[in-house]
Amino acid sequence: MARAQAKKLKSLAEIKPRDPLARFLAADGKAIFASRPAQSRGRLHPENASKTRGDFERDRDRIIHSSAFRRLKFKTQVFVYHEGDHYRTRLSHSIEVAQVARSLARLLHCDEDLAETCALAHDLGHTPFAHVGEDALKECMEPYGGFDHNDQTLRVVTKLERKYPNFDGLNLSWESLEGLVKHNGPVYKRGQKKPKLEITLSELSKQMDLLLHTYASVEAQAAGIADDIAYNSHDLDDGLQAGLFTVDDLEQVEWVAEIIHAKRKAYPDIESYTLAQETVREVMGTYIIDVLAETKRRIAGLDPKDTDDIRHAGGMVVGMSEKQKKNDRHLRDFLWANFYRHHEVSRVRRKVFAVVQDLFNVFMKHRRCLPGEVMKQIENVPKGWKREDWQARTVADYIASMTDRLALLEHKDLFDAYQVMR
Numbered sequence: 001m002a003r004a005q006a007k008k009l010k011s012l013a014e015i016k017p018r019d020p021l022a023r024f025l026a027a028d029g030k031a032i033f034a035s036r037p038a039q040s041r042g043r044l045h046p047e048n049a050s051k052t053r054g055d056f057e058r059d060r061d062r063i064i065h066s067s068a069f070r071r072l073k074f075k076t077q078v079f080v081y082h083e084g085d086h087y088r089t090r091l092s093h094s095i096e097v098a099q100v101a102r103s104l105a106r107l108l109h110c111d112e113d114l115a116e117t118c119a120l121a122h123d124l125g126h127t128p129f130a131h132v133g134e135d136a137l138k139e140c141m142e143p144y145g146g147f148d149h150n151d152q153t154l155r156v157v158t159k160l161e162r163k164y165p166n167f168d169g170l171n172l173s174w175e176s177l178e179g180l181v182k183h184n185g186p187v188y189k190r191g192q193k194k195p196k197l198e199i200t201l202s203e204l205s206k207q208m209d210l211l212l213h214t215y216a217s218v219e220a221q222a223a224g225i226a227d228d229i230a231y232n233s234h235d236l237d238d239g240l241q242a243g244l245f246t247v248d249d250l251e252q253v254e255w256v257a258e259i260i261h262a263k264r265k266a267y268p269d270i271e272s273y274t275l276a277q278e279t280v281r282e283v284m285g286t287y288i289i290d291v292l293a294e295t296k297r298r299i300a301g302l303d304p305k306d307t308d309d310i311r312h313a314g315g316m317v318v319g320m321s322e323k324q325k326k327n328d329r330h331l332r333d334f335l336w337a338n339f340y341r342h343h344e345v346s347r348v349r350r351k352v353f354a355v356v357q358d359l360f361n362v363f364m365k366h367r368r369c370l371p372g373e374v375m376k377q378i379e380n381v382p383k384g385w386k387r388e389d390w391q392a393r394t395v396a397d398y399i400a401s402m403t404d405r406l407a408l409l410e411h412k413d414l415f416d417a418y419q420v421m422r
Contacts, residue, residue, distance in 0.1 A: 125152025179220030
């Protein structure tokens, strides 16, 4: 019987398509181009190794236990927190991104912990009220050095989290920081004029060389594209749940229409809610399968010998095929027209844009309206900073850290005249 089972397994192996990455596997089961914690380039502040965890596991755990990560629970993607309990928040989005990133890393024989770390941390610098909050804060900060949520994420993990006696920030490994900075590609390409860097990246670059002209690791790239996949898929789900568009409306997107028609054929009596869930699930699966196949094709063509070959490749190795890029544009066009610019969403966007700008202006003009610890920080102007620039940066840090709920409560306290009657 055992012999028959072995024969069956052998026959299955013969008909299973050969993994094009098989020739890149090392003795430890990982690809030769994968990141390995034992080969990490270290941390800004040297630390003793953990007795139970690798460096990338340790980074992931520090992110999960950070205050900034917990606050993502009440920072929303598109809808403001009070509009419903079932819509995505930055926290649920980050978990979904991490799940996709880990899956891709596993299938590419790379380090799942590093991919998960980059995914879980990628939104730590986001403001309240999703991208509209960032747009409002960016406008306020234009005279004071600007604001960017990616740079704010770097600021959170290198400065603003204060949990350790020997350093500010989380003291993440070089590979995790590289992933946060370059998950969407190099900051600039070799031979190009070096651009003016965002404030935190500029400061960090003087302390640590993150090879800003190169691409990031496969794991970081997997986290970057996982963000896009999760974003599109769950915005479909949230838009359908909110009733801003229907499954029938989705048939405007040709490749999604094919999925819908196939599901209706397979399940003639399917209910509309279940059909929506099946469609969203299939959309996400389509993205993942395409990215996996295209990435394997690119890696096989590159023939990397180590992680640095990935960094010095002429482009991203993790990505969508040209066909899926076209499909992606069509879906994004649909979401822009029917979701992000829907009149109900736009009405809320206008209100919360004003909330962020009102808070910034009042905190700049009336510092005593700020909490005591923030006022104390404003008074402690670092060397090389202009006082007004430092005040603006500290106010921006405070507002960016707010949840949707806290920002609305602060605004009510400061601008609702009836509040003085409490």
